[in-house]
Amino acid sequence: MIDKYRLDDLRLESGEKGDLARWVIHLQTELDSERRKAGNSPVIPDGYVVVPKRMTAENGAKRALSGEFTETRFITCTECFGDDECENCDGSGRIEITVPVTWTTIKAIWAKGVEHFSSAPRQESK
Numbered sequence: 001m002i003d004k005y006r007l008d009d010l011r012l013e014s015g016e017k018g019d020l021a022r023w024v025i026h027l028q029t030e031l032d033s034e035r036r037k038a039g040n041s042p043v044i045p046d047g048y049v050v051v052p053k054r055m056t057a058e059n060g061a062k063r064a065l066s067g068e069f070t071e072t073r074f075i076t077c078t079e080c081f082g083d084d085e086c087e088n089c090d091g092s093g094r095i096e097i098t099v100p101v102t103w104t105t106i107k108a109i110w111a112k113g114v115e116h117f118s119s120a121p122r123q124e125s126k
Contacts, residue, residue, distance in 0.1 A: 069101040
């Protein structure tokens with residue numbers, strides 16, 4: 001499959017790379033059109049979309065999703081370690097921080113979702 005995100009980047013370039021990208025996009029468009037005419041295009045039910053099985057930097061997923069999700073964690077206060085009254089932690093001994101969800105975790109969640117929906121029986125919407 002052709003990485004359309006990378007082709008879009010190349011298409012904007014001038015010179016041979018841009019010309020090649022425009023040519024590949026043109027061929028891909030024609031191929032997609034011919035497949036639809038021939039009936040080779042899958043039917044996608046309402047409420048569904050086609051997505052890649054794996055998220056990679058090459059298909060643009062890493063750029064699109066890295067840094068988009070965060071989670072809250074608690075760490076021990078480094079000022080009082082929970083022993084005194086403290087302005088940093090209000091005496092609780094814990095400080096709440098927000099950290100980005102790791103790319104490894106995002107990929108694992110995605111893989112589990114793909115696994116679920118690829119093995120789940122299709123239900124008709126009511």
